[in-house]
Amino acid sequence: MEMENDSVQKSLVWLHAVLQSKIGHGLEATVLQGLQITHAEKGLMRFDFVVPNAVSDVDGNWHVGALATMLDLIGPVTTFSFANRVISTVDFNVSYYSTAKIQEHVEVESKVIANRGNLIHVVVEVRRKGNGEVIAVGKLWMASD
Numbered sequence: 001m002e003m004e005n006d007s008v009q010k011s012l013v014w015l016h017a018v019l020q021s022k023i024g025h026g027l028e029a030t031v032l033q034g035l036q037i038t039h040a041e042k043g044l045m046r047f048d049f050v051v052p053n054a055v056s057d058v059d060g061n062w063h064v065g066a067l068a069t070m071l072d073l074i075g076p077v078t079t080f081s082f083a084n085r086v087i088s089t090v091d092f093n094v095s096y097y098s099t100a101k102i103q104e105h106v107e108v109e110s111k112v113i114a115n116r117g118n119l120i121h122v123v124v125e126v127r128r129k130g131n132g133e134v135i136a137v138g139k140l141w142m143a144s145d
Contacts (some may be wrong), residue, residue, distance in 0.1 A: 007084035008040050011077045018073065030054050031069045043082035043112035045074070048128045051104050062100040067126065071138030075122045076109035083120060087142040097134045105129040118144050
């Protein structure tokens, strides 16, 4: 149990560093601006998020590239909480089901679905807060070095 909490704690420390632009290129902090962690355990994380103005497309929607970037940041954080090691994304697929407007409130859930030794599969779902409508689903296969 101690080791499990340690991997979750380390993953949250890394995420906070990204949110504060202490690591990364700044793009990550912009894309995740205002992200709130609501639940964190080994292999499962949930977040509340209000889509920030900085990630708008020309129509005032959440830019699909910014949404994909968020999925590719949250997936590895969840995987680290599970595996307690840095893992690289080797396959990344996003399905978009709906759009979200800037300043819209969404919920994000990231869950490790399968562990195949050196390969870990994580799914990140973004849903509209309130009615739970699915906005996007990211599926990532992560491989350890």
